[in-house]
Structures are given as C-alpha cells and as structure tokens.
Amino acid sequence: MSSDPWGRVDETGTVYVRTADGEQVVGSWQAGSPEEALAYFERKYEGLVVEIGLLEKRVQTTDLSAKDAQVAIDHLREQVDAHHAVGDLDALRARLDKLVATVEARREERKQQRAKQSDEARKAKEDLVTEAEQLAQSDQWRAAGERLRALVDTWKGLPRLDRKSDDELWHRFSHARSAFSKRRKAHFAQLDAQREEARRTKERLVAEAEALSGSTDWGPTAARYRELMAEWKAAGRAQREHEDDLWNRFRGAQDVFFAARSSVFAERDAEQAENLKLKEELAEEAEKLLPIEDLKASRAAFRSINERWEAIGHVPRDARPKVEGRMHAVERAIQEAEEAEWRRTNPEARARAEGLTGQLQAAVDKLKGQIEQARAQGNTAKADKLERELEGRQALLDQALKGLQEFGG
Template identity: 95%
Template sequence: AQREEARKTKERLVSEAEALSGSTDWGPTAARYRELMSEWKAAGRAQREHEDDLWNRFRGAQDIFFAARSSVFAERDAEQSENLKLKEELAGEAEKLLPIGDLKGARAAFRSINERWEAIGHVPRDARPKVEGRMHAVERALQDAEESEWRRTNPEARARAEGLTGQLQAAVDKLRGQIDQARAQGNNAKADKLERELEGRQALLDQALKGLQEFGG
C-alpha cells in the first residue's frame, strides 16, 4: 500500500515536471523543480517495475528545461560580453573629448556617442558600474564646462560684475583724492582713518576684478 501511495505521488510529480519542461519562466520554474525533487525524495519508493520508468520521465522532463535554460543563459552571456566590448569602446571615444576645449563640438560628439550607447543592450551586472562610471565622468566634465561657459557669457551676471567693479573703482579713486587732500591740509588723523577705509575698499575691488576675469573681462 505504501509503495502504491508512492507511485501515485510520483505520477503526479512526473505530470507536473513534464508540464513545466517547456517553461521559459527560468527562475520560478527552476525553484519549482527543486521543490518537486524534495517531494520526490520524501515520497519513498514505488514498486520496482514503476520506479525506474517514473524516475526516467521525471529526470528527462527536468533535463529538457535545464538544457534550454543553459542554452539561453549562454547566449545571453555571450551577447552581454559583446555589449560590454561595444560600451567600453564608446567610453574610450567619450574620454578622448577630455579635456574639453570646443564645448559645442564636444557636446554634439557626446550626444552622438550617448545615442549609440543607449541602443546597446545589457552588459554583465558586475561590469556595469565601471563602464557607466567612465561615461558619467565625461558627462560631469561637460556639465562643469557648460556652467563656467554660462558664467562667462551670461550678460546679466557680467553686467552686475562690471557695475560693482565700476562702483568700487570710483569709491577707491574718491578716497585716494580725499586722502591726498587731508595730507595736504596736514590732517593726518583723518588721512589715516581714510587709509584704513581705502584698504577695505581696495580688497573688495581686487575680489570683484578677479570675478570679472571669469567672464573673460
């Protein structure tokens, strides 16, 4: 009776194993096959004349599934390795744009590289951070170049910097005149006080002139 019970259980397991053999849902199906194998071991042995036949069918169904899975995975691995090679070549092409001189040309070239990059499929997971990091570094360099170009050519910011520099220059010139006048009148205390004020203004003016240089002014 026990062997007959084992035969019935194993018949059911064989039916499910055969039904799953054509599945392409690789992860869940492989997990289910592992569960079926545990159930098979727990079921005990059927009558000798049935046991071998049931086992061959059960094992055969699994073999069909796992062979198909291996073939797909091998194909996927080969394809992903090829994709990695292509992406590494593109990352190298992008790195040749550094350091960025002609911003407009570099931006257009990077856009073209990026379009080709997007068209390539997945790469092996462990290789992804390194190759993507190389592209991101070039992208960051482009963004930095764009920001400094914008600062250099942005008319409002430039006008503000020029206005501030002009005001400070006028204040410095005026203070110098007042200092000369105070010294001429023999009022050294006033001249010394104005000298200290001039130092502060001159420091601000130097800073503003340095800022203006960023605009190529």
C-alpha cells in the first residue's frame, strides 16, 4: 500500500483521496505500481489547479461575461466533486467559491456601470434636445444650421436608452430641427418674395420711363420722372442679376428725355450755365461729407443736397458727366458705407467670412509644416514648389483677413 498527505492506494489497487468529509474513492489502478497510480491522479489534480488558475486570471483581466464565467466554474466544480484527482480538493472548492463571489461582484459592478452610462447618455441627450430647442428660435440661420447638424452627429455617437425614453427625446430633437428649417425656409422665401416684388415694381417703372422718353411735354414729364425716381428708391432692391440692368434702362430712358429737352432749350444755355455753377457748389458741399464717418448724418445731408440738386434743373450737356460724376462718387461712397455696415452687422456673412478665414489659415499652417519637413529631408525642389503654393494661399488669407476686419474682428 502506498500513500501521500492527500491520498493512498490499498492492496486491491483502489485509489482514495482525503477530504474534510473523509476519504473518497478516486478510482481503481491495476496497470502499475501504487506510486504510479498516485502520480497519475496527482497530475489530474495539478491539471485542475492550472484550469482554476487560468479561469481566475480570465475573470480578473478580461471582459469575460458573468454567465460564461459561471458556466466555466460549474464545469470545474463538477470535476472537483467527482473526486477523480488526488490533492487538496477542499482548497479547490474554496477557490471556486471565492471565484463565484468575485464573478457576482463583477456582475453587480457592471450592472452599476451600465446604469451610470445610461444615466450619462440620458443627460447628454436631454442637453442636446434643450440646445436644439433653443437653436430652433435662432435667426442666425447659417451658424444655427451648422450647429444643429453637429448635434445630430453627437446624438448618433451616444448609446441608445430604453426605447420609450429614446423615442420621446428623439421626437423633441427632430421637432426642433424641423421647426428651425421651416422658419429658415419661410425667412428666405419672404426675402425672395420682397425682391421679386421689387423687380416687378421696377419693371413697371422702367416701362413708364421708356414710354415717357419721347415726350415733349417738358415740365409735367420732368416732374413725373422725379416721381418715378422716388418710387424707384422706395421699391427696394431687386435680385442682383436684375437690379443693374433695370437701373441702366431706367436711367437711359431719362437720359433720352432730358437730352431732347436740353436740345430744345438750347437758348437757355445761360440758365444752364448758372445751374452748372450751383450744382458744382452742391457737388463741392457733398464732397465735404467724405470720408464717411457718421453714416446716418451723411445720408441725411446727402439727401438734402440731392433734393436741392434735383430742384436746380439741367446743366450744359458736355459738363453734365463731370459734375454728376462728382455727386455719384459721393453717393457710391455712402452706398458702400451702407453695404459695409450691413455686412458688418450680418451674422451670416460674418460666419461665412470667419469660416473661410479659418480654412485658409489651416491650409497655410499645413503648407508651412510640409515645407519645413521637405527642407529637413533635403527635398529642395518639393520645398520650392510648396513655397510657391504657400504664396498663393497666403495672399488669399490676407485678403480674407482684410475682409474680416470689415466686421470689426
């Protein structure tokens, strides 16, 4: 008979293992010596030790699910409980019991982690919905539209909540986006409608101006032209592609009429010479408004000068382009100041200018880095080519920065 601290083999070849509940039969061994029998079943025990150790490591260091871990534990426990190994089986059971407790703790930890992640995702989506609902009331059409698109991308990257909560929040989010889109569409439709109405009005004014261009009823026709001009200014701007053409036709019709009147009134040269003197004085008065500093005051002053100008009457034909050109130069300066003020206070144009400047600055910075890298690598040809490309981008950036200064930043 042979034995060790955890097992023995009796004279019949039966192998036993010692446990806290007494000896348990491991198996029968007839093929060799008792020492070989014990060694065989001790190796079986060592195999169980290795398997339990590996499972402990997997539980501690991997994302093995609690369900899979429990299946593995149950499988090993069946082997330990079968008593087909010689060794401290009670210690193995204790390790398996401890492993069960560890798995349960991990299960609870993951459950709490999932709950925390769900709460964080809910808070994040509620914040997105709140911001979207605020943006839905914005009149900064470009900036708000871009921000809403960014919020959609953020939403897509967040985990789903329970179906009911997720659907409710998404419905609010989607409704806010739709409300913004409807308001933006209505805004630009209104602008388009206003410009189209201005175009129709100006086409009517042009038609009447052209019809009057052949009139010889000098006084009433000239008065009517002044009325048409007032109506023109009150009509607002048409679409850019129509405005200049309509103005050229309108002004051209007046030129035809007043040129004819000037021809008929050749005897009034003296009067027209006096008119020229007066208009030159008004032009000089208008030129003193330059440079435009106080737009509102300059506009009012020019309007007063222009009203006196219109009341004076015509000047000699050959002098007219020069003196009117002086007035037009002041008028253009006021218009440019108005347009600059409009651009400066227009958030959509500012956002567009800032976006372009940012893109160009990024391109310039990237080219500078590529040039440094090419120089460091000794690639002079590539560096020179990139330098030429940088010059072009830098010029565009300088121009964009100059434009951005018009917005005061």
